[in-house]
Amino acid sequence: MITPVLLCGGSGTRLWPLSRKSYPKQFSALMGAQSLFQASALRLEGPEFAAPLVITGEEFRFIVSEQLGAAGCASSDVLIEPKGRDTAPAILAAALHLAATDPEAMMLVAPSDHVIPDAAAFRATVAAALPAAEAGRLVTFGIAPDRAETGYGYLELDAVPSAGAAPSPAPLRAFVEKPDAARAAAMLAEGRYLWNAGIFLFKVSSILEAFRAHAPDLIAPVQAALDGAKRDLGFTRLDAGPWARVQPISIDYAVMEKADNLSVVPYSGRWSDLGDWASVWRETADDTGVALSGPTLAIDCTNTLLRSEAGGQRVVGIGLDDIVAVAMPDAVLIAHKSRTQEVKAAVAALKAEGAPQAETFPRDHRPWGWFESLVIGERFQVKRIVVHPGAALSLQSHHHRSEHWIVVQGTARVTVDEEVKLVTENQSVYIPLGAKHRMENPGKLPMVLIEVQTGSYLGEDDILRYEDVYARN
C-alpha cells in the first residue's frame, strides 16, 4: 500500500484573481468539475493506495475537509502547519508521522495543484517506480518535455529514456536550474532532460535516512512539533513552538540535490503545474487557440483565454490576440499572454494599497459554511449565509448592529437570548442590538439565510463570542 502525501499549503497568487491567499488555486475548479486538490486526491485512489495524508495550513483546514467530503474521499489524517516552511519540513513531518505506525510505509509525495489528465497512466508510472522505491531508492518523476520551457527546473539523465518502452527508473545525473531560452531549446533537442515536477516515491525509512544524512538539523524541531501536536476536530495541529524553529527549505535543496540514491522515472503523459494563466490557456485552448470558461463570447479571437468565474458575468472578447482575461465579481484581470508572470507583481501592488481583492474573496469560508456580502450601504449590509448540515455559528452578540434573518432554504435553529426556536423557509427572526444569538443547521441539507444588518458600524470585528464549537476567539 502506498500512502499519498498531498502537499496543500501553497498560496499561489500568479492565478489571481481566481487564486488568492485566502483560497488558493488548488481549491478552485480550474479544469473540470473537481478542484485541483480534489482531482489530486482522486487520482491516487485505488487498491494500491491508502487514504491520503494531507498537509495544509491553519486557514485551509476546513476547506480541505469540506472538499475531501464533497469528493467522497477519506483522509488518513490532516496535518496542520502553524506556518508554511516550504516542502522539506512538510515532507519530514509526514514521514515522521507515518513512521509512528509503519517505518517501512511507502509514501507518494505530490503537490495538490498540478494537472495530470490521464490518471491511469500516472498510476501505472507509479507502479513502475515501486520496485526501485522498495529497494531503498528515492524516486522522482520527470515529465517528458513537449516545449522549450524556461519556467521549470530540469532533471538530467545519463541517456535518453527509451521511447515506447514501459517507464523504468534511471539514475539522476544532475538537477538543472530554470534555463534561459537557448539552453531550454538545446535540452529539448537532446532528449536527456525531463521537467522536475516535485513528485516523489520513497519508503519512510529511506527518506528519514536521507534527512539524517543531509539535513539532520531539521529532525529535532519537526519531531518536537509532532510530539507536541494536538488533535483538534479531526485535524492534527503541529506544535507552533518548535515548528517556529524549523528552517524553511525545499526538499530539493535540503535532500534531493545531495542524495546519491536518486532514480528518475519518466512520465510522458500531459502534465502542468498551472503556474500562470498562460499555462491554463495552454491546457484548455481549442484548435483555434481559444480557451473559454463560463458565460463568454469570443468574436474573432486567437490565442486568447476568456474566463468568467463564479459571478455569471458575461465576458465578451472582440478581435483579441494573445490576451488572457479573467472576470470575477470583485476583480477583472486582462493581461497580454506573454506577461502573465507579472500577475504576482500586480497583486503585490494591490496589497500595498490595501485593496481587499488582493488576498480575499467576497465569499468568506468558515468552518460552519460560508457567507458573502450582497450589498453594503451606509448604515446597512445584506449577507447571504450558508450553513452546512449539523453546523453551528458561535453564540455571539454585537454592540452596534441589529440583524434581521430570513431563512430562504432549509431550517435553522435560532437562539435569541433565552429563546430557542426552529425557523424554516419563508420565516424571519429579529435579533435586537446586544442580544446573545446563535444560528445552527439541525437539518440534513444546507441552510441558506439572508441577513439584513442595520447599525452605525457593521465591521466583522463587532462580535463578542460566548461559545464556539470551532475554538475561535
Add this chain to the structure above:
Amino acid sequence: MITPVLLCGGSGTRLWPLSRKSYPKQFSALMGAQSLFQASALRLEGPEFAAPLVITGEEFRFIVSEQLGAAGCASSDVLIEPKGRDTAPAILAAALHLAATDPEAMMLVAPSDHVIPDAAAFRATVAAALPAAEAGRLVTFGIAPDRAETGYGYLELDAVPSAGAAPSPAPLRAFVEKPDAARAAAMLAEGRYLWNAGIFLFKVSSILEAFRAHAPDLIAPVQAALDGAKRDLGFTRLDAGPWARVQPISIDYAVMEKADNLSVVPYSGRWSDLGDWASVWRETADDTGVALSGPTLAIDCTNTLLRSEAGGQRVVGIGLDDIVAVAMPDAVLIAHKSRTQEVKAAVAALKAEGAPQAETFPRDHRPWGWFESLVIGERFQVKRIVVHPGAALSLQSHHHRSEHWIVVQGTARVTVDEEVKLVTENQSVYIPLGAKHRMENPGKLPMVLIEVQTGSYLGEDDILRYEDVYARN
C-alpha cells in the same frame, strides 16, 4: 431667446456594456459627474437660452425628468415619441410644438449624447450664428477636424474658414458621406471640410418652411400626432396612431441636403459624439495613451482604456496595447481598439441568444425609483429597492411568492390588505402570498428597502396591479 431642443431618443449599443437599450449612453456619466444628457442641458443654460424642450422615448421619460431634476434644470416640456422615427419627424414635432406659442421662436437642435468640453466657447459660436438664423438661414455647426476620421460625414465649404477670426457663417457647398481613409486624409489637408455634428440653429418659421418645401408629407401626420397628444404626468405624449404613419427619415436626408439656404458656422473646440469606445479612449486618455475610470490598475499599458463601471470591480491590465476593457457587474467587454465598431454585432449576438445583458441592466429604473436583484436562488430572490421621496409603487399582489420587507433607510408607508402603517429603518413587514400590498415613500429622503422573496416562481410578470399612479398595466 433660444430654445434648446434636445434629441434624446438614441439607443446606442456601440458603447455596450455601459450603454444598453434600456438605459442608453446619453444617461451615463461617461465623462465627469454629469450624464451626457445632463451636460447637454447645462451647456445651453444662460440668459440667452429658454428652458429646453426634450424629445425622448416612452421608456426614457422618467430618466429624463429624474436627471433634469438632479442637475437642477427646468424643461419647457418633454415630448414623448411613441416610437423612434429618426431626427426629421422629431425636429418637425418640436418646431410645430413651439410654433403654437411663437412661430418666430429660435431653436437650437442638438443631440444629447455628444461631448463639448468648452461650453462657453460653444455658446459663443451659437451667438455668432444667431444673425444668420435670424435672417432666415438654416445654420448647421461644423466641427474643425483634427484627424482623418472615416466615421463621420463632412460639410464642404467653398473656402477654408479664416483661422483665428471669430466664427462666421459661410454657405455650404455640399454634404459629403463618410469617406474612406485616403479621401479623409485629403479633406483634412485641404481644410475646406468640417465634420457634420448634427447641431442646428434656425427659426421655427424657417424650418417649417423648409419642411413644407422639401418634406411636405411629414407635416400632416406629425401635426396630427401633436394635435392628439395627451398631457400625462408632466409629459406631452404624442398620439401613437398618426405617429405610426410618420416615415422615419433623418433631417439631413429630409431637408438639409435639399435646402439652398444653409449656412455653416465652424466650431474649432473639442467635440466628440463618443460613437464607440475608441472615441471614449481618445477623449479621456492621458499623455501615455492610457484612459482609466473607476477602480483600475494599469501596469505597462499603452493606448489602452480600462473602465470599471458601477460595480466596484477592480480592473487590472498588464502589458496591454490598443485594448479597451469595460467591466460592469453583469458583463465585461474586452476588445482590440481597432475593432470597437463591432461591439454592435456582439450585442446582436447576445440578443439572439436571449442574454439579458444585451439590452437591460441589473438595475431597473422605474417611475418611482429603481431596484436591482442582489441574488437569485432556486426559490428565493433578494432585491434592493430605492423609492424617491413622495413616490409610490402600484397596489399589487403575487400568486407565487411571499415577500419580507426590511427598511434600511428612510421611512415607508406600507399597505398590506386592509392595514396601512409606517415602517422605519430597522423595521420589517411580511407580505403573505396573495395579499394586496403597496409601498410608498411619504418622506423627504430616498427610502431604501431590502426585499426577500420566497416562492416557486419569482418572475417580474407574477404581478396583479390594482391601482397605479403611473398609469401602467
